[in-house]
Amino acid sequence: AQKVTQAQTEISVVEKEDVTLDCVYETRDTTYYLFWYKQPPSGELVFLIRRNSFDEQNEISGRYSWNFQKSTSSFNFTITASQVVDSAVYFCALSEGEQGAQKLVFGQGTRLTINP
């Protein structure tokens, strides 16, 4: 069965520090997709990024960057120069499913608190 592990339950840092959220996944599929979602205090889940298993290029979007390493089955997320507004629960997810079907398997989430 597919599984996503986010070992860090909670992280607390001071504003402007860099922080990395870890995500390790397990799958037997050769084609799969990985996602990160953000859940701010308001509760709604916000899509951040999607990565497919054939594309190991790192991605940067502003202060956010993602490091995908197939060899270690990891898809880590780094926030550079963190801000208070980054405080949220972050979920890593793995997509399984054949054509026309999709089940997102989520990790347990990492609660990130950025202190001023």
Added chain:
Amino acid sequence: DSGVTQTPKHLITATGQRVTLRCSPRSGDLSVYWYQQSLDQGLQFLIQYYNGEERAKGNILERFSAQQFPDLHSELNLSSLELGDSALYFCASSFQGNSYNEQFFGPGTRLTVL
């Protein structure tokens, strides 16, 4: 705002009762998904519909059922409610229903069973 709407926002009911949660997908999206978020189980996939047809099923209890209507809105029915069903229920939608599609989530319905 993701464009996915869910009603009601909050629901308080008693054990043994039945409730219906409603979801309207983003304009143009054909696939709808239901998830349950609880403290002990985390975020769990329940069921997926695509254009009115069931496409994938997760750990959905037999007491729970869902459907997607011709106008593409979806309803999740929860019956014989138990205390453990108290959770945040999310609906999500995507254009198609493939494994590479990003899903857009609604604000959720918080269900409290007393």
